Amino acid sequence: MSALDPSALDQSGSYPAAPAPLYVPRTPTGDAGVDGLLGRLADADHLATDGHAEVYEDVHRGLRDALTALDARQGPPVPPGPNNANNRS
Numbered sequence: 001m002s003a004l005d006p007s008a009l010d011q012s013g014s015y016p017a018a019p020a021p022l023y024v025p026r027t028p029t030g031d032a033g034v035d036g037l038l039g040r041l042a043d044a045d046h047l048a049t050d051g052h053a054e055v056y057e058d059v060h061r062g063l064r065d066a067l068t069a070l071d072a073r074q075g076p077p078v079p080p081g082p083n084n085a086n087n088r089s
Helices: 032-046 049-072
Strands: none
Touching: 032 049
16 A cells, blocks of 8 residues: 555545654663663654554563662662561561
């Protein structure tokens, strides 16, 4: 189906606009992995709307994995104290 095909007209009688960059600014976070994922959002600028979900899901999955990795980091043990849930005296 070409862009001039009458069956490509939308409900208003116009042809859908071609994908165009939104130029949404992205501020670097200082984390190369997170910045790379956020940079991937620019890929959606060149896709038709039906291709956006795949990019957004990929970025969401990567950000979720980055957050999960933060929780999984092993640090020094928490000393017992009055606010520690394991201290039930």
